[in-house]
Amino acid sequence: MTDQISTKKSKELQVQNVILHLTQGITLPENTVDQLITGTPSQVITGIVVTFMPTHYVIEKAIQQGANLIIAHESPFYNHHSATDWLADDPVYMHKRNMLDQAGIALFRCHDIIHRYNPDGITDGLIQELGWNTYLSQRTADTDIVVFPKGTTVHTVAQQLKERLGINYVRIAGNPEIACTRAAVLVGFRGNGHVTIPLMQNEQVDLIIAGEGFEWETPEYIRDAVQQGTSKALIMVGHAESEAPGMKLLADRLAIAFPAVEVSFVKERPVFEVI
Structure with missing residues (x-):
């Protein structure tokens, strides 16, 4: 700016x-x-x-x-x-x-x-606060795609979110022990299905990290995907927290x-x- x-x-x-x-x-x-x-x-x-x-x-x-x-x-x-x-x-x-x-x-x-702002000032602030700048792979108007080191699990990411944002909890849908290589980071109220589901298909992300969204959309998609044997997960951080x-x-x-x-x-x- x-x-x-x-x-x-x-x-x-x-x-x-x-x-x-x-x-x-x-x-x-x-x-x-x-x-x-x-x-x-x-x-x-x-x-x-x-x-x-x-x-x-x-x-x-x-x-x-x-x-x-x-x-x-x-x-x-x-x-x-x-x-x-x-x-x-x-x-x-x-x-x-x-x-x-x-x-x-x-x-x-x-x-x-x-x-x-370019990049989105809110998403940029979250990425910087988390120390994930070196993980950045792609930026769009709605999301940042990050690539984590080999061996990173959803549980590991959840712990980083809690520690670096100074929050007591996050909510997870899916198996927290699965490995996640690619994640989409979406701030605020961008966690709804019309935004997240295409990302999982088009960008091959394993993990969605979002502020919030309708609970009957992305979380239910994740539940069905897991029950069908697919390794997908969602972490809801909270609107304000993101x-x-x-x-x-x-x-x-x-x-x-x-x-x-x-x-x-x-x-x-x-x-x-x-x-």
Whole structure:
């Protein structure tokens, strides 16, 4: 990502300067979800927090740090398009919105933008966090294909995912002890059958590593394949767990692009617990 916008002193840096930097060279779809949800473009930035999900906790951290710009991958208001008409009288929504407004926080959604970087900024962040750059074989808009060293098993890959992403669990369909040579890595909600099943056929992958997807599609395909004697497996990492590293990478890049303002990545705890 090349920055051709002059970095200003922190007292002059405005929200619109950062948005222009993020969108440079990017063509967004007409129905993009990326927008400035709260705040104004001319707002002078006192600090930037980058996160995957702009939760109550993340907003509190931004306030504590004196940051008034939050750049988030997902919507703060529990639906993909950030609609709020259906939440008008909901106390949880109202409390969260009041927090943002009273603190004077500008919240910018960076979803479609980062997925349109070359390479995809979210997938690239996950691959870098896992230390799998040397395993990269092929990149497309939806997936990275990685080739593991001989003798690698699904169980080995699962352990690496847990350790390097700092998570307590992943979910596996198929036999965790099978050897896997080629794997397809798909972040977020790309784990559905229309994406994964052609990869297993066309790219001869043994393993699908995905954020999440419909449980009646790819997992059931894997179950049938295994019952038919085919060595295939699936690891579901979690939506946030697969995409947060990409936002962390974005925070690192913004800190370089705008050194006069403090930029930090705020990580949330996993939304689910296994008991």
